[in-house]
Amino acid sequence: MIIQKTENSRLPDFDPNNFSFGNTFIDHMVICEYENGKWGDVKLVPYGPIPFTPAMMGVNYGQACFEGMKAYKDKDGQVFLFRPEKNFERINKSAKRLAMPEVTEEMFLDGLKALVDIDRNWIPQGEGMSLYIRPLIFATEEALKARVANKYMFAIVATPAKSYYSEPVSVKISDHYSRAANGGVGSAKAAGNYAASFYPTQLAIEEGYEQIIWTDDATHEYFEESGTMNVFVRINDTIYTPPTSEKILDGVTRDSFIQLAKKRGIEVKIEPVAVKTVIEAQKNGTLKEVWGVGTAVVTTVFQALGYQGEKLELPKLSDEESFAAMLKKDLTDLQNNLSEDPFGWRVVVEKDVLETV
Amino acid sequence: MIIQKTENSRLPDFDPNNFSFGNTFIDHMVICEYENGKWGDVKLVPYGPIPFTPAMMGVNYGQACFEGMKAYKDKDGQVFLFRPEKNFERINKSAKRLAMPEVTEEMFLDGLKALVDIDRNWIPQGEGMSLYIRPLIFATEEALKARVANKYMFAIVATPAKSYYSEPVSVKISDHYSRAANGGVGSAKAAGNYAASFYPTQLAIEEGYEQIIWTDDATHEYFEESGTMNVFVRINDTIYTPPTSEKILDGVTRDSFIQLAKKRGIEVKIEPVAVKTVIEAQKNGTLKEVWGVGTAVVTTVFQALGYQGEKLELPKLSDEESFAAMLKKDLTDLQNNLSEDPFGWRVVVEKDVLETV
Numbered sequence: 001m002i003i004q005k006t007e008n009s010r011l012p013d014f015d016p017n018n019f020s021f022g023n024t025f026i027d028h029m030v031i032c033e034y035e036n037g038k039w040g041d042v043k044l045v046p047y048g049p050i051p052f053t054p055a056m057m058g059v060n061y062g063q064a065c066f067e068g069m070k071a072y073k074d075k076d077g078q079v080f081l082f083r084p085e086k087n088f089e090r091i092n093k094s095a096k097r098l099a100m101p102e103v104t105e106e107m108f109l110d111g112l113k114a115l116v117d118i119d120r121n122w123i124p125q126g127e128g129m130s131l132y133i134r135p136l137i138f139a140t141e142e143a144l145k146a147r148v149a150n151k152y153m154f155a156i157v158a159t160p161a162k163s164y165y166s167e168p169v170s171v172k173i174s175d176h177y178s179r180a181a182n183g184g185v186g187s188a189k190a191a192g193n194y195a196a197s198f199y200p201t202q203l204a205i206e207e208g209y210e211q212i213i214w215t216d217d218a219t220h221e222y223f224e225e226s227g228t229m230n231v232f233v234r235i236n237d238t239i240y241t242p243p244t245s246e247k248i249l250d251g252v253t254r255d256s257f258i259q260l261a262k263k264r265g266i267e268v269k270i271e272p273v274a275v276k277t278v279i280e281a282q283k284n285g286t287l288k289e290v291w292g293v294g295t296a297v298v299t300t301v302f303q304a305l306g307y308q309g310e311k312l313e314l315p316k317l318s319d320e321e322s323f324a325a326m327l328k329k330d331l332t333d334l335q336n337n338l339s340e341d342p343f344g345w346r347v348v349v350e351k352d353v354l355e356t357v
Numbered sequence: 358m359i360i361q362k363t364e365n366s367r368l369p370d371f372d373p374n375n376f377s378f379g380n381t382f383i384d385h386m387v388i389c390e391y392e393n394g395k396w397g398d399v400k401l402v403p404y405g406p407i408p409f410t411p412a413m414m415g416v417n418y419g420q421a422c423f424e425g426m427k428a429y430k431d432k433d434g435q436v437f438l439f440r441p442e443k444n445f446e447r448i449n450k451s452a453k454r455l456a457m458p459e460v461t462e463e464m465f466l467d468g469l470k471a472l473v474d475i476d477r478n479w480i481p482q483g484e485g486m487s488l489y490i491r492p493l494i495f496a497t498e499e500a501l502k503a504r505v506a507n508k509y510m511f512a513i514v515a516t517p518a519k520s521y522y523s524e525p526v527s528v529k530i531s532d533h534y535s536r537a538a539n540g541g542v543g544s545a546k547a548a549g550n551y552a553a554s555f556y557p558t559q560l561a562i563e564e565g566y567e568q569i570i571w572t573d574d575a576t577h578e579y580f581e582e583s584g585t586m587n588v589f590v591r592i593n594d595t596i597y598t599p600p601t602s603e604k605i606l607d608g609v610t611r612d613s614f615i616q617l618a619k620k621r622g623i624e625v626k627i628e629p630v631a632v633k634t635v636i637e638a639q640k641n642g643t644l645k646e647v648w649g650v651g652t653a654v655v656t657t658v659f660q661a662l663g664y665q666g667e668k669l670e671l672p673k674l675s676d677e678e679s680f681a682a683m684l685k686k687d688l689t690d691l692q693n694n695l696s697e698d699p700f701g702w703r704v705v706v707e708k709d710v711l712e713t714v
């Protein structure tokens with residue numbers, strides 16, 4: 001790894017109690033360029049611009065995929081990644097589906113650790129605080145031809161992240177728009193999937209909702225995901241979530257929730273979730289909770305479901321009654337080194353890994 | 358418009374008889390930046406790099422759409438655009454679907470004309486030669502949050518284009534992969550649609566085909582498009598093409614072919630094209646031609662259709678017998694000012710429009 005430390009750290013200007021998530025970047029970034037069929041040196045360099053022309057294939061033909069993950073700092077200042085090998089596997093799954101070169105475990109994991117280590121002082125401490133990390137791969141070749149690119153960049157950038165507290169939201173069950181096609185790229189974390197979701201979400205917001213529950217594009221009879229999260233439904237004391245497929249992103253939080261629920265002895269059914277079943281359960285009072293899960297906010301609880309012009313209210317459960325709240329706490333305690341880690345999910349970021357890589 | 362002419366024209370090094378399409382860029386480009394809810398000045402500047410970090414939202418969340426169009430030079434050196442208002446309408450349709458700001462007619466059409474005018478000496482002359490022009494809009498804001506961006510760039514770049522001659526190809530009728538979902542972004546020229554098509558196309562190539570005929574994602578029973586082209590089928594002496602929809606790009610070449618066919622008195626049916634109908638016609642000998650149309654190569658004729666493991670051959674028609682060849686000639690003659698233009702499709706690019714805009 002080639003390391004070029006910044007000479008102008010912006011850290012003295014960073015106020016961990018007052019910053020804007022997503023727009024505040026840590027001092028460094030990792031970059032690695034692909035050309036002539038292979039990846040070059042991994043470089044840890046000051047965060048900053050790289051020259052590209054508007055003919056860059058990444059913005060013309062959308063060969064671009066990313067990951068979203070976090071580093072957590074415990075009360076002693078130890079820093080942890082959470083299941084980073086899952087993000088490594090997934091970025092390569094996305095890359096493959098978009099005909100992009102896969103990255104090596106070394107590039108991904110050593111790059112991550114080196115970046116988090118060198119900028120560990122940027123990681124805010126305290127409940128819900130973390131460093132949000134964005135590995136991505138995008139086509140950099142400059143060419144006006146709709147074909148697989150020959151040049152790519154792998155990069156890792158990061159921004160400090162605030163408390164993941166999020167208000168309960170109202171969601172609209174989609175009956176027209178969709179995020180994924182059969183035989184499409186829904187299970188890839190493809191850049192284009194997100195752009196496609198913004199307009200339908202804006203329309204839902206105009207109708208008084210905050211998010212969309214995506215349903216299958218052919219019939220709109222089955223739940224797929226919610227916003228940029230996987231979705232869970234609780235009917236009586238059983239939790240349901242759709243199986244992953246080529247249309248559903250295989251979320252790390254989803255998988256962790258399933259395992260944590262099973263550990264608590266909660267019954268989890270991984271099977272298609274029919275809109276009809278959920279609506280019926282709401283009508284007959286057996287629908288207890290519906291929520292979304294993802295790395296960014298861990299859990300977003302839904303207070304109402306919009307369906308065919310009706311707004312169906314969900315019960316307000318206390319933190320003791322709510323499976324969503326309980327599992328969220330199980331997960332965040334584990335991530336923040338406040339509980340045991342029977343699964344081996346935490347990965348310590350050693351100090352000065354730079355000296356050893 | 359702010360004009361900054363290059364002081365180092367690369368034109369003396371450009372050999373119109375020996376250049377690489379798509380990688381050779383003309384001296385200038387148009388750029389215009391969107392910020393604080395509005396577009397800034399349109400600038401005509403030397404083609405070259407602009408600094409972006411890997412946090413650029415265009416490559417993270419795929420808010421990026423483009424157009425593909427051409428300028429043609431006739432034997433007297435006059436330069437024409439072809440139906441540019443169609444591309445203007447379409448880029449705004451794409452922008453809207455991706456929750457991006459629409460561009461003004463002035464930015465788009467005056468920008469195009471100024472660019473083509475200033476670099477008119479780059480446009481190769483002769484049969485099939487042209488300047489391929491790429492207007493695009495992409496999100497430039499740097500932020501790690503899956504939301505609508507606040508900063509964008511509109512740009513126009515261009516590359517000289519060679520003869521559009523293309524060999525007949527074999528195409529696979531897709532029975533698994535798809536390019537568009539119901540309620541998705543298939544009718545937008547969204548960057549992400551192209552990345553999504555590369556891997557399925559690679560698989561088809563491994564099976565001995567050159568392209569894919571995309572079918573509807575739910576049943577694979579209906580033709581949608583072929584590669585990055587709209588598709589036409591001729592059974593006996595009637596031409597069929599699927600109606601445009603939210604899954605099918607409203608191609609300028611498609612529309613022009615329909616009008617040119619009608620002008621010739623050929624029967625054109627714009628209706629769903631069932632795979633079954635096409636296969637049956639092939640078996641009973643009434644299937645005469647299947648071809649794709651688009652700006653880049655105008656027409657690609659298919660010599661065989663792959664369906665469920667079978668390779669179904671198509672008749673080899675002479676240029677006199679082929680509707681595809683006849684309509685292609687009608688279109689290219691019109692584009693190159695070799696024939697009348699009863700439709701008013703040609704738009705002259707005046708010399709020194711720069712002085713007047």
Ligand SMILES: Cc1ncc(COP(=O)(O)O)c(C=O)c1O
Nearest residue numbers: 228229230249251252253294295
């Ligand atoms: C579409 C989509 N679904 C689900 C998720 C949740 O995945 P994870 O739990 O790995 O963050 C994400 C990412 O956050 C996503 O973008």
Ligand SMILES: Cc1ncc(COP(=O)(O)O)c(C=O)c1O
Nearest residue numbers: 585586587606608609610651652
């Ligand atoms: C997906 C797709 N379909 C069809 C076409 C043909 O459109 P046009 O004739 O406007 O070039 C294009 C663009 O070339 C395309 O990208």
